[in-house]
Amino acid sequence: MKQQSWSDWVRERDDPRIAHTKREALDDITVLDLSYKSFAGCQCSSLLAEFGAEVLRIEPPEGDFLRICTPYGMLYKGEGLNYITEGRNKFHITLDLSRPEGRKILKGLVTQVDVLIETYRPGTMDEWGIGYEQLKEINPRLIFASITGYGQFGPMSQSQMPDYDNIAQARSGIQSGTGEVMPEDKSYNECPWAVPTKAGPWIAWSVAGTFVAVGILAALYWRGITGEGQALDVASGEAYARLDDYAALWYYDTGIISERFGNLDVCAFLYCFAPTKDGAVFLGGLRLEMWQAFADMVGKWDEWDAASWTSLAPFMQKEEQLKWAPLIFEETRKYTNEELVRMSIEYAQKGRLAPITPVVAPVCSPEEAMKDANWLDRGIFIPTQDPVYGELIVAQAQHKMTESPIRTKWVCRPVGYDNEHIYLKYLGWGPSKLKELKQKGII
Amino acid sequence: MAQETWKNYRENKYFKPSPLKGIRVLEACTILLGPAGPAFLGAMGAEVIKCELPPTGDTVRQMVPFGHSFRDQAPAAVHINTNKYWLGLDLHKPEAQKIFCELAAKSDIVEDNMRPGVMEKWNVGYRQLKEINPSIIYISKNGFGQWGQYAEENRPSNDGAAQAFSGYAWMSSFPGRPPLKSRLYVCDTYGALMGEMAVLAALHYRARTGKGQYIELSQTENIMRTMSWIWPYQQITGKVAMPTGNRDVSICPADTFRCADDTFVAIAAPAPEEFKGLCTAMGKPELAEDPRFKDHLTRLKEKNATALLEIIAAWVRTKRPEEVEESAERHGFAASRVYSSKDVVEDAHFRERGFMTKIDDPVLGPYVEYEFPVMMSESPPKVKWSLRPVGFDNEYIMKYRLGKSEDEIKELYRCGILGKWADIQGCRPPPQWDGKAGIIMARD
Numbered sequence: 001m002k003q004q005s006w007s008d009w010v011r012e013r014d015d016p017r018i019a020h021t022k023r024e025a026l027d028d029i030t031v032l033d034l035s036y037k038s039f040a041g042c043q044c045s046s047l048l049a050e051f052g053a054e055v056l057r058i059e060p061p062e063g064d065f066l067r068i069c070t071p072y073g074m075l076y077k078g079e080g081l082n083y084i085t086e087g088r089n090k091f092h093i094t095l096d097l098s099r100p101e102g103r104k105i106l107k108g109l110v111t112q113v114d115v116l117i118e119t120y121r122p123g124t125m126d127e128w129g130i131g132y133e134q135l136k137e138i139n140p141r142l143i144f145a146s147i148t149g150y151g152q153f154g155p156m157s158q159s160q161m162p163d164y165d166n167i168a169q170a171r172s173g174i175q176s177g178t179g180e181v182m183p184e185d186k187s188y189n190e191c192p193w194a195v196p197t198k199a200g201p202w203i204a205w206s207v208a209g210t211f212v213a214v215g216i217l218a219a220l221y222w223r224g225i226t227g228e229g230q231a232l233d234v235a236s237g238e239a240y241a242r243l244d245d246y247a248a249l250w251y252y253d254t255g256i257i258s259e260r261f262g263n264l265d266v267c268a269f270l271y272c273f274a275p276t277k278d279g280a281v282f283l284g285g286l287r288l289e290m291w292q293a294f295a296d297m298v299g300k301w302d303e304w305d306a307a308s309w310t311s312l313a314p315f316m317q318k319e320e321q322l323k324w325a326p327l328i329f330e331e332t333r334k335y336t337n338e339e340l341v342r343m344s345i346e347y348a349q350k351g352r353l354a355p356i357t358p359v360v361a362p363v364c365s366p367e368e369a370m371k372d373a374n375w376l377d378r379g380i381f382i383p384t385q386d387p388v389y390g391e392l393i394v395a396q397a398q399h400k401m402t403e404s405p406i407r408t409k410w411v412c413r414p415v416g417y418d419n420e421h422i423y424l425k426y427l428g429w430g431p432s433k434l435k436e437l438k439q440k441g442i443i
Numbered sequence: 444m445a446q447e448t449w450k451n452y453r454e455n456k457y458f459k460p461s462p463l464k465g466i467r468v469l470e471a472c473t474i475l476l477g478p479a480g481p482a483f484l485g486a487m488g489a490e491v492i493k494c495e496l497p498p499t500g501d502t503v504r505q506m507v508p509f510g511h512s513f514r515d516q517a518p519a520a521v522h523i524n525t526n527k528y529w530l531g532l533d534l535h536k537p538e539a540q541k542i543f544c545e546l547a548a549k550s551d552i553v554e555d556n557m558r559p560g561v562m563e564k565w566n567v568g569y570r571q572l573k574e575i576n577p578s579i580i581y582i583s584k585n586g587f588g589q590w591g592q593y594a595e596e597n598r599p600s601n602d603g604a605a606q607a608f609s610g611y612a613w614m615s616s617f618p619g620r621p622p623l624k625s626r627l628y629v630c631d632t633y634g635a636l637m638g639e640m641a642v643l644a645a646l647h648y649r650a651r652t653g654k655g656q657y658i659e660l661s662q663t664e665n666i667m668r669t670m671s672w673i674w675p676y677q678q679i680t681g682k683v684a685m686p687t688g689n690r691d692v693s694i695c696p697a698d699t700f701r702c703a704d705d706t707f708v709a710i711a712a713p714a715p716e717e718f719k720g721l722c723t724a725m726g727k728p729e730l731a732e733d734p735r736f737k738d739h740l741t742r743l744k745e746k747n748a749t750a751l752l753e754i755i756a757a758w759v760r761t762k763r764p765e766e767v768e769e770s771a772e773r774h775g776f777a778a779s780r781v782y783s784s785k786d787v788v789e790d791a792h793f794r795e796r797g798f799m800t801k802i803d804d805p806v807l808g809p810y811v812e813y814e815f816p817v818m819m820s821e822s823p824p825k826v827k828w829s830l831r832p833v834g835f836d837n838e839y840i841m842k843y844r845l846g847k848s849e850d851e852i853k854e855l856y857r858c859g860i861l862g863k864w865a866d867i868q869g870c871r872p873p874p875q876w877d878g879k880a881g882i883i884m885a886r887d
Contacts, residue, residue: 006560006568007590014659025648037714039671051644065714065739071672071692073743076679081672082693132445132820149777151818153449154796161777162717166689166697170709170779173787175699177626180617188701193617196707196781198689198699199625200614203633206669208816210636215817217643218462218487222822224650225464230821231448237779238798238816243632245475246508246518247784248799252811253513257783263624267508267519271603273612273624280621282607284599286474286502313868318509345596359599363622366610366673367683374592380664381674393678395667399641400588403656404648406641 014405016379016397024052025404029220031055031115032106033090034097037065038119038163039202040147040236042086043209045117048216049089050396050406056109056422057090060097061441063415077389079412082202085394087412088384093423094416094443102442103130108427110135115143115216122148122157132231142229143219145212151235163236168204170196171237174244179260196260207243208236264325269315270294272325273363274332281332281340284359288312294358297347298331337362386411419443448820453797456823461488464822466646469543469550470494470527471534471567473501475602475628476584476662477556478523479635480642484552485526486815487824492546492840493524497531497862500833504869514807514873516830521807523632525826531834531862539860540566545845547572552642553581558597559589569657578655580645584638588661605630605663610684611670617688633669634662690752695742696721698752699781700759700767708764710755712776713739720774725758804828805881806835807873831881832872834863838884 004012031053035041042057049055070080096102107130110116116135118125125131125146132144149163150156161167169175179197182188188195215232223229246267247258258266263273263280270285285291288309295306304327314320332340340360348357364372370381370393380398383391389411396408423429423443437443466489470481478493478501485491495501506519513521532539544567547553553572555562562568562583569581586600587593606612606624616623641658649655667674672693673684689709691697696718697711712721715738722730730736735747742751759767764780771778780786788811793799800814807829815824841847841855855861864870872878879886 006563006570007594009570010657010659011590014657023648023652025644028651029647047640068739069693069713070740070743071676071684072745072748073740074676074680075740076675080693081675081679084675085671126445132448150792151796152445153452154792156792159772160775161771162711162714162775164691164694164697164711164713164777166691166694166699166709167711167777167779170699170707170781173782173784174625174627175709176707176781176783178615178623180620180623188705193620193688195689195701196699197615197617197623198709199611199627199629200616200686201611201669201673202671202693203629203669207633207636210633210640211817214483214636214640214643215819217640217647218817218824219819219822220647221466221643221650222460222462222464222819226821228821230819231445232820233449233818234816235796235798238793238796238813241787241798242813242816243629243636244627244784244787244813245522245632246506247626248788248811248813249513249518249521250508250511251784251788253518254511256508256511257785258508258626261626263621265603265624266626267506271601273603273607273622275621280607282603282624284601284603286506286601290599312505313507313510316507316510345598348597348599355597357599359601359604361600361604361607363607363612364610365613365683366670367677369608369610369667370674370677372608374587375664375667378588378591378661378664380667383678393674395664395670395674398637398665398668399658399660401641401645401656401658403652403654404645 013402014400016382016400016405019405019407023404027052029053029115030113031117032109032113033057033117035117035119035147038147039066039082039086039165039205040209041117041119042066042083043206044147044212045090046086046088047210047213050408055090057092058095059092059415061094061443078414079389084389084392084412088394089409090413091418091422092413092416093419096442097128099442103128106130107138110142111139112426114141115145117145117212119147119163122152136229140229141223141227143216143223143232145216145232147208147212147234147236149236151238152233165202165205166198168208168236168240169198172204172241172244173247174240177247177258177260181260181262204236204240208234208239211239264321269312269321270358274329276332276335276337276340278336280363281337282359282361282363289353289356290358291315293347293351293353293356296352297343297358300331384408384411388413416443452818456825460822461824462819462822463487463489466552467550468552468554469546471555471562473556474503475523475631476634477554478503479632480584480638481527481554482523482525483636483639483815486826491527492530493527494530494532494534494543495833496533497834498865499867499870500531512868514875515868515871516807516873517869520869521830522812525829528836528840529831529834530840531837533859533862534565534567536860538858542860543567544572544575547579548575549844551580553579556584558585558599559594573655578649578653580642580649580655582638582642582658582660584634584660584662586661586663588664589659602628602631602662605666608663609666609670611666614670614673614684614686616686618686630662630666634660634665637665695739695748696751696755700756702759702764702767703761704763706764707781708759708767708778709781710767710776710778717776721776724770724774800826802826802828806831806876808875832864833870834861836883837861837863842884
């Protein structure tokens, strides 16, 4: 019998459409997410919730400020669009931690959970009597994770400044090296776009949240061996900076500061965005043969004498990159994105250096990305049918797994939507107690 | 804060265990997306064995900024490969595949970032390894995953392709300008991090059930997850999401501004008390009451946001960046200079926390490195060493992990199953190396 193809075999087992039929990796774990004004916190607990952890998201009675951090002030069914994407699979309850009675209730929950996530300014939780050192007394197995702008210790940890994504991006050293180069004889007034440029998405917050989630899983593993909980400390600027690559070592070794280099690349060749007839493509070829294949693909093998090239090293020099870029762009401008992509795929089959071929990818708008049949087939944009918000598209299924895959069950919940269920389940409180607490403004 | 918990963290962390003690990872990865993941596990205490094709090894060994190498090594390769053992193994050969299987039998995690089907062709794919080790956790990371049109067309990919394909670059540029590629290989390194999220969840699942599993991650799909509001926005409005440069469209005010000395500072002050603080700092407390700016949702509206950011820009143009930072500290909003790589390396706070740390590497010599950014009070992660020449730890791995005899090892070299570095920059040892330092098993 012929063996099933690898791709069919995998798809049969990890297609996101069958994820709900499989077991969940973390459905023995309970998480309290106290994060406030922090997308990092929300994404962190979402990642755990996608794997099946029961996440109790605690907001102050008026709701998290993050709910109104939404593009152009747009609300959908009363909810901000960022919050709605990372509210997934979580139960949302309210509790006023600034009041002693609220803190007492929190302690009642802490004894019953595995993980606590918080994003208050360092010292706040301690002042409230619910810091790590206080809570570990009532739950020594607790994993207590803090996400802040500057961390729990070190000179800046006492800063009064709050944590925001654009601040972390600025602090990381990455924004300064990203952006268009100022054209010669031009000024900032003429070219206000030739400046250090941050990434559009909340990437520093996403990275911080993901590092914390990874740290929490490592801490769970450690707890499995020792039975001990612990405290985790992540600073969002550090988390994002950690993804940076050569820049620190390069500066340390040579004193050179990595500067903006537009859509070329300081540390890689062939590696750029190149203009085309109808937009732009990314061109990549980190091996000499791939660069040669590109030259061949656009008919320049002889003219550029590609056969004589023996190493990529000379092409990495700044001057060489600046010399070659216009020559490359002159060729790519002759074609459409689609033509160049096809040329690359065909070159892998029939080219002189096949199966080696350059990487060619269209530079897409997010609208094109969302309509791309490949990602739709891969289950990234399967609309979630949410009991409150209706059918909504949030990106999901970023990893696919054969045994215990992630899944999105619902996208979000309004403020305090799960008070009844969660307070009954964890504290045995029925409607009359909740009514009393609500009247007092505790929940 | 928890003062006692974090007291002398930097000094004490080497006296404490690492969280992933006892976990072994086998890596067949190149460049960044693949190798960064095992390095994260390595920093958390897992033992990582990295297999490279001798004698030239991982392509990342040639990634040198504008041609600058660090003691003959590629800075990108040093940063991305912390705490690993280095095996030069020619996986094209059946005998080498057998060795890989022997190692997989003794490992918990296997990672690759080849195009779909390549590992299987080499007889070390998941379907083959799970026969040897049913509890193995196996992750493949690449551009397009293991199935679907692009995977089946066997397209190559890398970070820039993912930035392009996802719309991430589109959203990270100034209005009216071409989409901009980040200097950061963000889809690689963030993809690697997210991959480890799944790996560790699978480890938890294995502890509960004894079952291993296969995981696939597409770096393009993964970066889409960070583009939060963009997808429902497009679904709801039917419009394409547009870039806005350094302005954060979901937080107002939040932008990067030019200072009096032509350097840049980022500011954010969206919450009521933060915004009031900023208005006071600017000497315009009345702005907080202005109907255009009275609450966050109102401020976020295009016209109001633009007007407000212009007012702030004019104020910052008269200030030095330190003045803006001091003002933020005093009035409780957020501000930071746009740090250069120099600022990051020299920052006293990063150093005090041990985030920016000095490594004393027996092969590479001293250098600076970023610590793993999750500080853990009882089981702290720590970066200890990095890049080695191709095949540097062959003897150690063959002897310590597989128990091979001297004769067997000799034979493996003779047949080209095992190999060491080519005499090429990036693959060979640093010129300062004494021929012995760092070698574990046989120095003479």
